[in-house]
Amino acid sequence: MRSSPGSERSVTVCSVINEGPAAASDQRSVRELAAGLQAGDHGCLEEIFRRWSSLVHTIALRALGSAHEAEEVTQLVFIAAWRSRHALVATDQALPAWLVGITRHRIADRLAERARDARRVSAVAAVAAVSDGEGPGGEPAGEDVEALVQRLVVAQTLAELPDPRRTILRLAFHEDLTHDQIAQRTGLPLGTVKSHVRRGLLQLRETLHSALAELPDDPPRAFGGGAR
Amino acid sequence: MSPADSPESGHHADPQVLAALALEDTADLSAIELHAVHAHLAGCAECAAEVASLRATLALARDGADEALLAPPPGVWQAISAETGGEARQPAEEAGDAAAVRQLSRDQETRRRGVPAWLAGLAAAVTLIAGLGVGYALAPGAAEESPAPQPEVLSSAALASLDEEAADRGSAQVRRDGDRVVLHVEAAGLGAPKGIREVWLINLDGTRMVALGLLSNGESGDFEFPKRLLDEGYRIVDISYEPDDGDPVHSGRSLARGTLEG
Numbered sequence A: 001m002r003s004s005p006g007s008e009r010s011v012t013v014c015s016v017i018n019e020g021p022a023a024a025s026d027q028r029s030v031r032e033l034a035a036g037l038q039a040g041d042h043g044c045l046e047e048i049f050r051r052w053s054s055l056v057h058t059i060a061l062r063a064l065g066s067a068h069e070a071e072e073v074t075q076l077v078f079i080a081a082w083r084s085r086h087a088l089v090a091t092d093q094a095l096p097a098w099l100v101g102i103t104r105h106r107i108a109d110r111l112a113e114r115a116r117d118a119r120r121v122s123a124v125a126a127v128a129a130v131s132d133g134e135g136p137g138g139e140p141a142g143e144d145v146e147a148l149v150q151r152l153v154v155a156q157t158l159a160e161l162p163d164p165r166r167t168i169l170r171l172a173f174h175e176d177l178t179h180d181q182i183a184q185r186t187g188l189p190l191g192t193v194k195s196h197v198r199r200g201l202l203q204l205r206e207t208l209h210s211a212l213a214e215l216p217d218d219p220p221r222a223f224g225g226g227a228r
Numbered sequence B: 001m002s003p004a005d006s007p008e009s010g011h012h013a014d015p016q017v018l019a020a021l022a023l024e025d026t027a028d029l030s031a032i033e034l035h036a037v038h039a040h041l042a043g044c045a046e047c048a049a050e051v052a053s054l055r056a057t058l059a060l061a062r063d064g065a066d067e068a069l070l071a072p073p074p075g076v077w078q079a080i081s082a083e084t085g086g087e088a089r090q091p092a093e094e095a096g097d098a099a100a101v102r103q104l105s106r107d108q109e110t111r112r113r114g115v116p117a118w119l120a121g122l123a124a125a126v127t128l129i130a131g132l133g134v135g136y137a138l139a140p141g142a143a144e145e146s147p148a149p150q151p152e153v154l155s156s157a158a159l160a161s162l163d164e165e166a167a168d169r170g171s172a173q174v175r176r177d178g179d180r181v182v183l184h185v186e187a188a189g190l191g192a193p194k195g196i197r198e199v200w201l202i203n204l205d206g207t208r209m210v211a212l213g214l215l216s217n218g219e220s221g222d223f224e225f226p227k228r229l230l231d232e233g234y235r236i237v238d239i240s241y242e243p244d245d246g247d248p249v250h251s252g253r254s255l256a257r258g259t260l261e262g
Helices: A013-019 A030-038 A042-064 A067-083 A094-126 A145-160 A165-174 A179-186 A190-212 B015-023 B031-043 B045-066 B074-089 B097-104 B106-114 B124-138
Strands: B152-160 B168-177 B180-187 B196-203 B209-214 B220-224 B234-242 B254-259
Touching: A030 A042, A030 A094, A042 A067, A042 A094, A042 A145, A042 B074, A067 A094, A067 B074, A094 A145, A094 A190, A145 A165, A145 A190, A145 B045, A165 A179, A165 A190, A165 B045, A179 A190, A190 B015, A190 B045, B015 B031, B015 B045, B031 B045, B152 B180, B152 B234, B168 B254, B180 B196, B180 B234, B209 B220, B209 B234
Parallel strands: none
Antiparallel strands: B152 B168, B152 B254, B168 B180, B180 B220, B196 B209, B196 B234, B234 B254
């Protein structure tokens, strides 16, 4: 958790890219970002925030149903990521999965806190002798976190894919075009379209897998259960 | 990485073929290839699970078509940057997460205090009243300054201490003043423990409560709130003593309480 002393501000890819005018220029690879974060490059934290804060924020917002708490959770997640950056392993998948894991932990904390508060309120209210004696459940105000994380991680991963793969997958999955129609529309050979769709699906599955595997205290359910 | 190794390993089916099966797009596969992979799936639980998992992913991707990711407001990054940038320069990092949160939202602190975390999910409207309530409580005398329309009293409560004595602690009234509905608290003899006194509405179901705001000025104050809360059963007025500990939930120490009738 401690930052290592010394040359924390070494200039790496992220510091450079953030000084450039085009923030949305060529995106650094996930591995580069993870390595930069590990090295204590604050510019990488900023880039990471730019790319994944919407995912973190949206998961928290939908799970907790509170804009204010979602902002707090988002803030805590990236501060925690910075402070525990030395624990991160720089691979192609690890970074987003790791962020999602921290997010889920923070959400779990909040939900537990609510359950505690609810018990406390019932204790307060009991004095008024109007309590019906039922134990209040600290029920989450938001959606099922597990399903939510899965859906949003996939949506985010898809949105992050480089073109033409992203466009091809959107046309195939969201607009339900046939591969022939996609080939016509994009001007790419049919075989190339098919290959992109297949590899893209494998890629989505891979990211999803590692995102779900990232919560050791709470092993994910086999997500094949969510199949139609 | 992938549970399904490359076909060269000879153990599992080609991931791309499994993806093709999951996508139900096998037109470009030969009959022999198809037959082989189906035969393999029949005997390989791992590859069969892989296809199921790819199908699930596909379903999620299709479901996610309408998912819009919502970026956090700009203040969030500023707070993170302040917290982490400072850390990089100086090794002192004792300021915990809580401090960071305070930095983000000093203006929202009263609100956070006001609405217990478990309740925050109820609705923005509930959050809103706490903010309004505080604002209103900070401007006492507003009612007196507008003498013209006489507020209509919708309901009232006698406040009493919670001990056996049930001593008189003043009263509270819900008043309609134009299109505003206000809880007017006129407490008395609350005692003077050092700390903050906070006004709450507890639901008759005994499981829900909202914070209306602080009695910051003496023992009376006005707290605007949505009238529907009354209809939803938030009819128990509670005044609590809150130690200045930053914990937003009810301390459990009630100084006075009464139920709104009428």
